[in-house]
Amino acid sequence: MGFEYANRLKNLPPYLFAEIEEKVNKKKQEGVDIIDFGIGDPDLPTPSPIVKFIQKEMEDPENHRYPSSAGEADTRRAIADWYQKRFNVDVDPNGEVAILIGSKEGLANICRAFVNPGEKVLCPDPAYPVYAQGAATLTDAVPVRFPLLPEKGFLPDIESLPEDARMLYLNYPNNPTGAVTDEKFLLSASRWCVETNTIFCYDNAYSEMTFDDYIAPSALQVAQGDETIEFGSLSKTFNMTGYRIGYAVGDSDLISGLKKVKSQIDSGAPKFLQKAVIDALGRYDDKGKRPQMVDDNIAVYQKRRDVMVSGLRKLGFKIEKPKGTFYLWMKVDGPSLKFAEKMLNAGIVVTPGVGFGKGGEGYVRITTTQPVARIEEALERMSKVL
Ligand SMILES: Cc1ncc(COP(=O)(O)O)c(C=O)c1O
Structure with a gap:
């Protein structure tokens, strides 16, 4: 049985x-x-220069040991430098960055850190299933779906969302619709989250996979208070889905809650992969160009x-x-x-x-x-x- x-x-x-x-x-x-x-x-x-870089790092016995679950200091600094170049956003590498075992892990764990059983989590419909399932349902929270409609460019009507939720997930460039957004929309989302005391989880996993001169913004460019945490990843940018390496950047209390959960569950991304973040993101030019x-x-x-x-x-x-x-x-x-x-x-x-x-x-x-x-x-x- x-x-x-x-x-x-x-x-x-x-x-x-x-x-x-x-x-x-x-x-x-x-x-x-x-x-x-x-x-x-x-x-x-x-890309082969990144594979070769990782191979070399794997030879170093220092990289065979437990990493810090919060992320290695030099990797967190590299993420902060990249946010400055790419989005013109100042980030404190010590308090405002976490290194993730792929962004999926962070998107799920943030819910564990801040949402109590029975509380509402706002999730788009359609959406990447992790928000409603891996995050909300597996935290005994209640996923509340809101529509993304073609006539609205697959952007939600923020003002009509329930105001008594604990957390809101949004994702642009969007899986599955391919829709994109701009700073104006992100600003309205951020303002609404501040007004309603809702945590804003912005999934920016596809920020670098963009076409036709469109450049994706960061929600942190327009964050209005302490409401925003943003998730990113090397998976799609550098064809590295199988390595499992990503990051979260945002308000220090949100990052610290996420790190607290992670410290009880995982022991961090392998050091040689954390080093690869420094190498890969370091390849952007000073103006943040890919x-x-x-x-x-x-x-x-x-x-x-x-x-x-x-x-x-x-x-x-x-x-x-x-x-x-x-x-x-x-x-x-x-x-x-x-x-x-x-x-x-x-x-x-x-x-x-x-x-x-x-x-x-x-x-x-x-x-x-x-x-x-x-x-x-x-x-x-x-x-x-x-
Ligand atoms: C919208 C979205 N967010 C996050 C992820 C997770 O990516 P990873 O965990 O590889 O960083 C994916 C993967 O397909 C995705 O589509």
Whole structure:
């Protein structure tokens, strides 16, 4: 007889993505050639200078030991320097920076630090599932979803949000919609959070994955008080999803609560990866411009985006060209799950929008993590089945 899950685990919705993965694996076993636009994981490798840097750091026995769970001092300083160059924001490396084992970990742990059981956590719908599930539900808090609507550019109506919540999650450039925002909107969010005493968790994991001269702001550029904590990551910027390294920057009390939780759960990101943060972010120029290695990656994603969007438009879909992220958010006829199944039967994996919340129904997410030739092949297959 097995043990029953704790209620908080039972409260998690069924994991749609696991079900899809199972179906995809079955198709693969049957010998179907699958073109996978499913998960948000770069297919391009980590730039080789960074890999070589990490290899060298791994040789140093000092880097084999326990790191500090709060983050090594020189890494925190490198993040503060980068915030200055990139966003023109002054950050105290001692009190206002934490190093994370990927930003996902911090996004979940911040809830443990500040939200009591039964308290409300405001989460967008659709959204990256970690806010409502890994953060709110696994803290015995109550996720309250609010809509991101296409007619509003997938930005929420901040003034209409419930004022009695403990925490608000926002994320731009946005997964799954690809929407972006500006300082004016972030300022209104920050003001509202100060007025309502709500902690503002801003997920800026895609701040560097932007196209067409759009430059993503930091919520800390316009923070109005002690309400804001922002999360970032090397995962998408440097194709480093598998390494697990990210950071949180913001108000010192929020950072200190997050560090307190982390000190009881993990022992910090490996030192050689923390050193890689110094190397990677140090490659930005003094004006905060992305290094060539990042620009090169972005150019690849931009080309793929353009090929995919123009092909889908030719097939009759109404679809926007996102200015950030490698996600295309496409309106489909009927339920998103049905459309995804139809695609899977043609050997194409897309993610049904409903997996990101009820607000994602009627959409699918397409991640441009396939080379142009495979995108063209997928478009060809689509033209036959649609
Ligand atoms: C919106 C968003 N935030 C955060 C993350 C987590 O990234 P990581 O934990 O690799 O830093 C992801 C990953 O896909 C994401 O889509």
